Amino acid sequence: MHSYRLTHLKELESESMHILREVAAQFERPALLFSGGKDSIVCFHLARKAFFPSRVPFPLVHVDTGHNFEETMIFRDDLVKEHGATLLVGSVQESIDSGRVQEETGYYASRNKLQTVTLLDTIEKHKIDCAIGGGRRDEEKARAKERVFSHRDEFGQWDPKMQRPELWNIYNGKKRPGEHFRAFPISNWTEMDVWQYILLEKIPIPSIYFSHVREVFDRDGVIYANSSFMRLKPEEKPRQMRVRFRTIGDMSCTGAVDSPASTLEEIIDEVASSRVTERGSRMDDKRSEAAMEDRKKEGYF
């Protein structure tokens, strides 16, 4: 007599596959937001599992700030080619050129806030009725209270107080014309779960997650990769350093960590002993106590 028991990773996987299939069944034109970061890579892997032997029945959407790590772009294009996926790109540069948004200036200029407009424009252009994202509830306080099926009004806004109760595994994706949803299949995963799952399933990830030497500079206690997008203050001196990235976002707001971890096992050990959350090195969240909540209300991921 064997016991019918799943490990925590297999139970999370099963829940996420169920959510992805509900999205495919309940919406007409869903799409997976794909940043090239580990969370969206795991979402894509789960989608492949959920629909195998069919192809993933929705396109990938990349909101391209133009300030990318080159390694991430190569990874994205290889993945699309290997799995025959459809890729739709929404360009923040185009939003700037067409006057939809205005580029921030100064040392702290970031395109992070601008990408909300590009995202909403892309959703509208391709008539996407559900944008699937790799957000996790352990990342941030406002995310901890967001539903798996998150309703957005015709302006793409999230109203935390008007959220629909979500019970058992029944998801309500009913909406009026013009409204859309965000769906978060890995809501219940932690950073550790994601890393353990990547190891378990042998999922390829971009090389910059592993330790490498690159030119960096320090600002406000955060280590940034130096690039042509960054405007250095006079006292900021670039130097070579052995680093890796714990999250991958826009280059202007993603900090590196001083780390020798060059294998998944070493990364997992490092995450396990870390005393700072992964968003601790994200400048975009530090702007204010409710930074994430405010951005989400405007239509951010």
Add this chain to the structure above:
Amino acid sequence: MKDNSTHGYLDMDLLRFTTAGSVDDGKSTLIGRLLYDSKAIFDDQMEAMEKASSKRGTGDVDLSLLTDGLRAEREQGITIDVAYRYFATPKRKFIIADTPGHIQYTRNMVTGASTANLAIILVDARKGIQEQTNRHAFIASLLGIPHVVFCINKMDLVDFDEAVFTRIQKELEDFSSKLEVRDIRYIPISALKGDNVVDRSQRMDWYQGPTLMYLLENIHIAGDLNHIDRRFPVQYVVRPMTEAWHDFRGFAGRVTGGVFRKGEMVQVLPSGFQSTIKSIHLGEQELEEAFAPQSVVITLTDEIDVSRGDMLVSPNNMPETGQDIDVMLCWFNERPLQPGGKYAIKHTTRDARCMVKEVKYRMDINTLHKAEGDPTIRMNDIGRVHLRTTVPLHFDKYQRNRSSGSVILIDEGTNETVAAGMIL
């Protein structure tokens, strides 16, 4: 922390639990302690909390700031929604659905309880059973939570007196005999001082039972799911229509009960056609069997019509089928339940409409008595209702299977989820 990382993770399982309580019963302190002692609170979160606490002038670091994430909550110092928190020990990963205990938030408690294996109910040792203790226990029972742990908290304020604990336990036992919970435990703790939370109390040697953390790590949960009645609601039909998989037609879904094995006979509902399981797929992997709560794709030997909303079951163990269902309904919306009103209804993967034929009674959730007279069901009320659906549903009683025994109602005008129902 080594065991928590690369080495032990292949043998960890997942426990979902809910905590309900009001501001002053020590719930935030308890959660804070569990998170802090399992190292799930990070330095930058602590720093943010310290910053916010000093801004509010609250002196000590307020651990509730960890869960109260929305601006309105922080401004008003209340919790308005279910907050999910995560921590892990080398043995298990835990998901906490933390819900506020005020009467107007019954809907949050019900939401948090719907997926929980276990409920922690805090009782203040100085006050004993309160109205809200009964309410929390009743909701845990109604939502079919298999394990309930009563933590008699603030034992430090009653001099760790065994007699106080024994008296409260006796009262809780009397009350709990009316409930349908299989497994009920009682632990004397002090969340503030840490007694019997993670470490065994030195000051209550009269208590021989497990600490809360030991219980959370070791309580047997594999048997909580139904592995007897085979139920497989079809979510999605997989048809690759590619060269390699030309004739492949698989049914994607999540097993909600029983074990499905290759070569075994299944019956499709509602059509009634029977066939044999040809293969079971999990991604590129083929399985011999699938059990709850696995998500798989099943193919059959015969070409029969199966679509979303259908259910694969065992021919000799069928669910009930019918258009008239009796449910215990929790109402979530400001607009009261309309007797005779029509709503959209979702049951497993099936969508239908229903009409409210009769409100049998409203429950007084503080006394567990049927409220006489006015049967109106308003926001946060719970009542027994008779529904008539437009198409037959294939269901089990909720107490037998939480997935095939649950429904939600949706307002067809606003698309809001207005109620959750447990089939009786």
